[in-house]
Amino acid sequence: MPRFGPILERSCYARPTAEVARALLGKVLVHGPAAGIIVETEAYPGRDDLASHSARGVTARTRVIFGAPGHAYVYLIYGMYTCLNLVAEPDGTPGCVLIRALEPVAGVEDMRRRRPAARRIEDIARGPGRLTMAMGIALADYGADVTRGRLVVREPGLPQAIEIDVTPRIGIRVCAERPLRFVLRGNRFVSGPR
DNA sequence: GGTAGGATGGGCT
DNA sequence: GCCCATCCTACCC
Numbered sequence: 571m572p573r574f575g576p577i578l579e580r581s582c583y584a585r586p587t588a589e590v591a592r593a594l595l596g597k598v599l600v601h602g603p604a605a606g607i608i609v610e611t612e613a614y615p616g617r618d619d620l621a622s623h624s625a626r627g628v629t630a631r632t633r634v635i636f637g638a639p640g641h642a643y644v645y646l647i648y649g650m651y652t653c654l655n656l657v658a659e660p661d662g663t664p665g666c667v668l669i670r671a672l673e674p675v676a677g678v679e680d681m682r683r684r685r686p687a688a689r690r691i692e693d694i695a696r697g698p699g700r701l702t703m704a705m706g707i708a709l710a711d712y713g714a715d716v717t718r719g720r721l722v723v724r725e726p727g728l729p730q731a732i733e734i735d736v737t738p739r740i741g742i743r744v745c746a747e748r749p750l751r752f753v754l755r756g757n758r759f760v761s762g763p764r
Numbered sequence: 765g766g767t768a769g770g771a772t773g774g775g776c777t
Numbered sequence: 778g779c780c781c782a783t784c785c786t787a788c789c790c
Binding site: 612614621622623645647648649650651653655668670687697698699700703739740741742743 | 780781782783784785786
Binding site for chain 1: 771772773774775776
């Protein structure tokens with residue numbers, strides 16, 4: 571069973587959203603027995619970005635994005651799927667990072683059971699909806715503190731050299747050109763252009 | 765290899 | 778009433 575490093579502290583999240591999105595690459599998302607290396611993220615800085623859910627202010631849904639960093643913003647998309655974001659920026663400033671793809675590293679058999687449509691291991695958590703299915707993350711995880719408890723982000727077991735490529739974000743219409751998507755260079759578990 | 769179309773429901777104008 | 782930070786299947790090279 572692989573071992574991982576310490577949990578990322580809250581201060582790691584209390585920084586500009588794009589910096590957090592970069593910093594999360596190569597870290598390990600853990601939910602109970604399931605774990606995967608984060609290989610693709612997108613920044614949704616709440617201010618001056620109309621693509622961000624927080625752009626139009628605090629609502630019941632976006633409340634957590636304006637709160638303390640290091641919490642989970644989970645939302646329903648297309649009536650069927652959920653996406654996982656991690657809240658960035660200091661308390662009171664909106665901003666979150668969409669986790670778009672994982673390289674599975676633990677609990678892979680459970681993931682396969684939750685992802686019957688995935689024929690190859692690369693497809694298990696390649697995409698924001700697919701990774702929440704694989705990890706068993708649901709709307710009930712809205713607001714969860716990812717610096718403690720069942721859903722956390724950890725340092726990798728061994729430090730590794732990281733090369734990052736930057737592209738526009740996937741699947742959005744407004745602000746479509748902004749370079750706010752970050753991927754581990756050449757990684758085969760990434761969901762889109764590399 | 766590629767893509768068109770449908771599923772499906774909350775959020776907001 | 779329209780819009781999605783998506784995914785899967787069927788079908789076509």
